[in-house]
Every structure is written in structure tokens, then in C-alpha cells.
Amino acid sequence: xxxxxxxxxxxxxxxxxxxxxxxxxxxxxxxxxxxxxxxxxxxxxxxxxxxxxxxxxxxxxxxxxxxxxxxxxxxxxxxxxxxxxxxxxxxxxxxxxxxxxxxxxxxxxxxxxxxxxxxxxxxxxxxxxxxxxxxxxxxxxxxxxxxxxxxxxxxxxxxxxxxxxxxxxxxxxxxxxxxxxxxxxxxxxxxxxxxxxxxxxxxxxxxxxxxxxxxxxxxxxxxxxxxxxxxxxxx
Amino acid sequence: xxxxxxxxxxxxxxxxxxxxxxxxxxxxxxxxxxxxxxxxxxxxxxxxxxxxxxxxxxxxxxxxxxxxxxxxxxxxxxxxxxxxxxxxxxxxxxxxxxxxxxxxxxxxxxxxxxxxxxxxxxxxxxxxxxxxxxxxxxxxxxxxxxxxxxxxxxxxxxxxxxxxxxxxxxxxxxxxxxxxxxxxxxxxxxxxxxxxxxxxxxxxxxxxxxxxxxxxxxxxxxxxxxxxxxxxxxx
DNA sequence: CTATAAAGTTAGGTAGACCTAACAAAATAT
DNA sequence: ATATTTTGTTAGGTCTACCTAACTTTATAG
Numbered sequence: 001x002x003x004x005x006x007x008x009x010x011x012x013x014x015x016x017x018x019x020x021x022x023x024x025x026x027x028x029x030x031x032x033x034x035x036x037x038x039x040x041x042x043x044x045x046x047x048x049x050x051x052x053x054x055x056x057x058x059x060x061x062x063x064x065x066x067x068x069x070x071x072x073x074x075x076x077x078x079x080x081x082x083x084x085x086x087x088x089x090x091x092x093x094x095x096x097x098x099x100x101x102x103x104x105x106x107x108x109x110x111x112x113x114x115x116x117x118x119x120x121x122x123x124x125x126x127x128x129x130x131x132x133x134x135x136x137x138x139x140x141x142x143x144x145x146x147x148x149x150x151x152x153x154x155x156x157x158x159x160x161x162x163x164x165x166x167x168x169x170x171x172x173x174x175x176x177x178x179x180x181x182x183x184x185x186x187x188x189x190x191x192x193x194x195x196x197x198x199x200x201x202x203x204x205x206x207x208x209x210x211x212x213x214x215x216x217x218x219x220x221x222x223x224x225x226x227x228x229x230x231x232x233x234x235x
Numbered sequence: 236x237x238x239x240x241x242x243x244x245x246x247x248x249x250x251x252x253x254x255x256x257x258x259x260x261x262x263x264x265x266x267x268x269x270x271x272x273x274x275x276x277x278x279x280x281x282x283x284x285x286x287x288x289x290x291x292x293x294x295x296x297x298x299x300x301x302x303x304x305x306x307x308x309x310x311x312x313x314x315x316x317x318x319x320x321x322x323x324x325x326x327x328x329x330x331x332x333x334x335x336x337x338x339x340x341x342x343x344x345x346x347x348x349x350x351x352x353x354x355x356x357x358x359x360x361x362x363x364x365x366x367x368x369x370x371x372x373x374x375x376x377x378x379x380x381x382x383x384x385x386x387x388x389x390x391x392x393x394x395x396x397x398x399x400x401x402x403x404x405x406x407x408x409x410x411x412x413x414x415x416x417x418x419x420x421x422x423x424x425x426x427x428x429x430x431x432x433x434x435x436x437x438x439x440x441x442x443x444x445x446x447x448x449x450x451x452x453x454x455x456x457x458x459x460x461x462x463x464x465x466x467x468x469x470x
Numbered sequence: 471c472t473a474t475a476a477a478g479t480t481a482g483g484t485a486g487a488c489c490t491a492a493c494a495a496a497a498t499a500t
Numbered sequence: 501a502t503a504t505t506t507t508g509t510t511a512g513g514t515c516t517a518c519c520t521a522a523c524t525t526t527a528t529a530g
Contacts, residue, residue, distance in 0.1 A: 019517065045478055058518055060479060065516090077478060077525060108368040118362045127353045133343040254487065280508055293488055295509060300486090312495060312508060 014089055016071075018124045021093050023062055024071055025123075026051045027082050028090035042079025091155035097123035098144035098151075099134050105145040106138060112145055166211065166229035170203050174234035181231040193222060201234060249324060251306075253359045256328050258297055259306055260358075261286045262317050263325035277314025326390035332358035333379035333386075334369050340380040341373060347380055401446065401464035405438050409469035416466040428457060436469060 016024070030043045030051060045063070049056040067074040071086035082090060100122040104110040110118070125131075132153065135141075142158045143149055149157045162177045176199045179190065190196070195217070204221075205214040211226030224232075251259070265278045265286060280298070284291040302309040306321035317325060335357040339345040345353070360366075367388065370376075377393045378384055384392045397412045411434045414425065425431070430452065439456075440449040446461030459467075 017516075046476085054517085055519065056478065057480080057520080062517080104365075104368075108365070108372060110364075110368070114364070118360070118365050121360045121362070122357075125353070125356050127356070129345075129349070130339075130343070130353050133339075133345070137343055252486075281506085289487085290489065291508065292490080292510080297487080 016089065020066065021124055022052060023066060024082060024086050024090040025093045027072065028087060028094065031081060042081045044079055088155050091151045093123055095151040096131050098148055099131060099138065101144045102138050102141050103134055115145060160235050162233040162235045164230050165201065165232040165234050166226055168203055168234060170206065173200055173202050175200055176232060177235045178233040179231050180233060186231060251324065255301065256359055257287060258301060259317060259321050259325040260328045262307065263322060263329065266316060277316045279314055323390050326386045328358055330386040331366050333383055334366060334373065336379045337373050337376050338369055350380060395470050397468040397470045399465050400436065400467040400469050401461055403438055403469060405441065408435055408437050410435055411467060412470045413468040414466050415468060421466060
């Protein structure tokens with residue numbers, strides 16, 4: 001039994017429709033993915049439309065509604081961002097998604113590549129209790145089968161150990177977790193290098209003279225100065 | 236990824252909306268519950284409306300659609316029944332519902348009375364593989380936490396041992412599972428006695444002279460002839 | 471710095487699933 | 501057998517979430 005009818009929930013509850021949940025989830029995904037890497041804050045209507053596989057006009061309409069509900073910051077012709085409320089709720093959806101993925105993989109022996117599709121559905125099941133029970137049943141995992149971090153019940157993502165690229169071992173694979181310089185210049189450079197959150201890097205050689213690094217990025221070879229390598233956090 | 240879009244599914248797949256699933260599930264529930272007990276076959280618009288908590292006009296509209304999709308046999312002003320297809324699909328929903336209830340109760344330690352609400356949501360998850368995995372994970376249970384039988388993957392309900400009421404032990408509780416006389420006269424009498432599928436009965440005394448029974452039906456005392464007791468199957 | 475392309479918006483339309491109000495048919499009760 | 505009640509239906513309206521087509525604003529390229 002749900003206690004929030006439509007009128008009620010609009011004012012008191014934060015009960016989103018399944019579709020609204022998908023919009024804020026996509027928004028969180030698209031923003032957090034590039035949060036530290038892009039020059040421009042926020043996401044465009046078209047990007048969202050592509051991600052959600054709907055037409056831009058549909059997105060536009062929904063953005064107005066989400067704005068009304070204080071889930072996004074939206075102004076005509078501008079990029080959209082999640083509000084704090086929106087982000088909190090999106091993290092809850094992500095939490096559910098990743099816990100379900102873990103459940104499917106660890107307990108039901110689903111393959112790594114099969115879990116996502118089903119978790120897309122399960123993430124919308126409305127029951128605080130259920131997801132807490134699943135969390136307990138899985139013994140409070142911190143990462144899902146893809147290695148993505150699972151937010152805790154407060155929406156906090158586990159802190160990951162990260163190391164500056166300038167200080168890692170040679171000949172070992174690392175994944176870019178974050179960057180510590182957020183200036184336009186740096187990020188623009190990162191974009192040019194096609195290095196983003198999630199990019200895999202392998203240090204081939206450290207040049208003793210100036211501390212610069214020879215890097216293998218999925219087959220592509222490139223050289224990064226120590227200054228740049230200092231600002232790339234990997235793990 | 237779903238391979239049935241709207242146009243496609245209407246003609247080739249039997250992919251029902253969540254709401255359609257709820258309608259056929261309710262229909263199965265309302266018909267099977269009284270199948271052997273009622274004089275009149277089928278379910279009325281109002282009954283369905285009450286069960287689904289919507290208005291009769293909404294039900295009416297949906298019945299036309301379900302009829303188009305060959306899920307129900309519906310004619311204006313007449314009682315509605317499920318087609319074979321409708322019943323098959325409804326049994327799949329029931330199967331999912333009861334397996335999820337079992338999962339919630341047995342694995343996640345949900346209380347008996349909490350499982351239904353969540354299972355109402357989980358039963359609509361679309362994944363053959365998921366439900367088969369859950370079935371396996373639970374080691375192929377035959378009954379859910381409420382004792383209701385779980386249809387197998389072919390939609391077949393487990394056969395239950397049943398005994399004629401005329402042959403059961405005294406002072407032991409039984410539940411009516413079925414009746415073996417389907418004549419109007421008998422069923423009408425059952426209705427008068429307010430004995431239906433699911434009714435709990437306790438035999439207090441067997442009269443040696445004519446084989447009639449003194450019965451306690453939830454506090455009410457009644458006497459049944461041997462002939463009647465022969466036609467009531469309990470378990 | 472304008473012309474063209476890309477991105478975003480508006481208007482108007484559809485389908486599903488619900489509603490109310492008014493009406494018709496069937497069941498029942500006198 | 502008719503009056504009344506119950507049950508079922510129709511018509512017309514709402515909201516969500518989608519669409520297409522036409523249009524406007526912003527970005528990009530010559």
C-alpha cells in the first residue's frame with residue numbers, strides 16, 4: 001500500500017515516477033562522468049535525449065517538470081544540472097541499481113554482462129526495507145561487479161584510495177579516478193589527450209631528468225609532464 | 236534491451252503492460268477462487284473494479300482492450316473470463332509473485348505479512364532468466380509463505396493431497412480445497428452454508444448412524460450430511 | 471562577421487490508464 | 501409485471517510520456 005497519492009506526493013513526498021528516476025539517474029551519470037573533466041558544467045538537452053533514447057522535445061518537457069519539482073536547475077537554452085535533492089535521489093537509484101547488479105552476479109550467477117538490463121528494472125522497486133535487506137544479504141558490498149562504487153544508505157560513495165599518476169608503479173594498469181586541477185587549461189588539455197574519468201593508463205617509463213612519463217593509453221603512446229601527471233588521480 | 240516495440244509486441248509478442256498483468260492476475264484470482272463454488276462463471280465489471288481499486292468505467296475500457304488482445308472472453312453486459320492465453324500469462328505472473336514472496340520471506344527474513352506488497356512490484360520484472368534463477372536459488376519451492384501453490388515454469392500448479400471431508404480426523408483443522416460436485420443444487424447449498432474454497436472447517440463429531448458430521452466453521456456450528464461431506468475436498 | 475549548422479524550444483498530436491457524470495441494461499423485490 | 505436497485509456502459513476529460521514538424525537561439529566555420 002502506498003500512502004502517497006498524486007496530489008499528496010507532489011507536495012510532501014519525493015516520490016518520482018519511474019521515468020523521472022531514469023532522467024535524474026542519466027543526469028547524474030552524464031554530469032559525474034565528466035564533472036571534473038569538462039569545461040562546461042551541466043548537460044545539454046540533446047545529450048540527455050541520446051542517453052535516454054527519446055527525442056529532445058520530450059526531454060525539454062521533462063526538464064521543465066523536474067525543475068518544478070526542484071530536482072534540477074534548468075533555464076531555457078542553458079545546460080542543466082541536478083539540485084542537491086535531485087542528486088540525493090539519483091544516488092539512491094544508483095545505490096539500488098548497483099546492489100541489484102551485485103545480487104544478480106554474486107547470488108544468482110548472472111554473467112557480468114547480463115546484470116545491467118535486469119538491474120535497470122529492479123532499481124525502481126520502491127521499498128527502503130527491501131534494499132537494506134539486500135545490502136545486508138550481500139554483506140554490505142562497496143563495489144558492484146563492474147567495480148563501480150555503491151553509495152551507502154546515506155548516499156555517500158566509498159572513498160577510494162587514489163594515487164597521483166606521477167607516483168605509481170611502472171608497467172601496471174591504472175584507471176583515472178579524478179583530477180586535482182580544475183582549470184580550463186588543464187581540462188582542455190585532458191580532453192585533447194582523450195583522458196577522462198575511467199580511462200585506463202599504464203606507465204611505461206619514468207624519465208629521471210624531468211619526471212615526465214611515457215604512457216600507454218589503450219595502445220596509444222603519449223608523454224605527460226610531471227606537472228600533468230601530478231594532477232591525475234588513479235587507482 | 237527489449238526487442239518488442241509497441242507495434243511489434245501487439246502482433247507478435249505477448250508483452251503486457253504492468254496494468255494489463257494486474258488485470259489478468261485479478262481475473263485469475265477472482266475466477267479460480269470461486270470456480271467450483273459459484274453458479275455463475277466469470278467475473279463482473281464491478282467485482283474487478285473493487286479488486287483493482289479503480290472505477291468500473293476504467294475496467295470496462297480495459298476489458299475491451301484485453302478482449303482485442305485475446306486475453307479475455309468479453310461481451311457487453313456479460314461476465315468475463317480469461318482465455319487460455321490469458322490464463323497462461325496470468326499463471327506466469329502468479330508464479331513470479333509467489334516465488335518473490337518466498338524469496339523475501341526465506342532469504343531476506345521479511346515477515347509473513349510484509350512480503351505481499353513488495354512482491355506486487357517484483358512480479359512485473361521482465362526476465363525469464365531472473366525468475367528461473369530465483370526458483371533455483373530457492374531450490375524449487377512448491378508453496379509460498381502463505382501456503383499457496385507456486386506454478387512451475389510451464390504454469391502447472393502442484394497437485395495437492397486432498398481428502399474428502401467425510402473421511403478426515405476429528406478435531407483437526409482443514410481448509411476447503413475443492414468440491415467434487417458441480418451441480419447448481421450443490422453449489423447453491425454451499426453458498427448458503429458460506430462454505431467456499433479456503434474456508435476452514437473442523438469436524439467435531441461423526442454421527443455413526445447416518446455418517447453426518449457436526450462441523451465448526453469459525454465458531455459457527457453446522458451439520459452436514461455424509462453426501463455433502465463426500466463432495467467437499469479438504470487438506 | 472555573417473552564414474550555416476547544431477542545439478534547444480514550442481505547438482499540436484497520440485496512447486495508456488485513470489477519472490466523473492449521465493445513461494442503459496439486467497437483476498430484484500414488491 | 502412493473503418499480504427500483506444494482507450493474508454495466510458511454511461520453512468526455514485529465515495526466516504522463518512519448519512523438520513530429522516547425523521554429524528560435526546559440527555555436528561554428530568560412
